[in-house]
Amino acid sequence: MTSTKVDIEIWNGKGDFTLWSQKMKALLMQHKCVKTLDEFWEEEIIERKRNKQIDTTWSLIFLHPSNSVIREVGKTETAEEIWTKLESLYKTKSLPNKCYLWKQFFIFKFDPHLDLEANLDRFNKLTQNLTNSSETLSGEQQAIALLSALPEKYKDLRNALE
Structure with missing residues (x-):
């Protein structure tokens, strides 16, 4: 071995x-x-x-x-x-920290300077941080936030997924 x-x-x-x-x-x-x-x-x-x-x-x-x-x-x-x-x-789980994490989650937008994989990694980090702070995040919430974060160049993909 x-x-x-x-x-x-x-x-x-x-x-x-x-x-x-x-x-x-x-x-x-x-x-x-x-x-x-x-x-x-x-x-x-x-x-x-x-x-x-x-x-x-x-x-x-x-x-x-x-x-x-x-x-x-x-x-x-x-x-x-x-x-x-x-x-x-x-590993903070304070209320201000949770509010900050939720805000970051809901205002998340794809960075046009990064590729798709890097943007998805940023999104996954946000969802993991929320989960690690004992917050419940449904699949629907994740899907809606991800669709909302897609830039205009992915509008056909967004429309197909919706």
């Missing part, structure tokens, strides 16, 4: 924390230590293996934020503690 080295960008406290955390969890899964975030352990796991996995998880998470973020979470001692601290700092 071959292993592939995966590089995850350094978390600098800006941008999409949810996407970074998903990648980080995948990396932890690859190293077979993601369960250390849950602090749930089956009885048959020996203490030494558990401690080794906890140390590995903590170090993998600790090595991926930028220096300024490490200063905020550096006093943590367990994987669960550092993960919880990162989520509390960067």
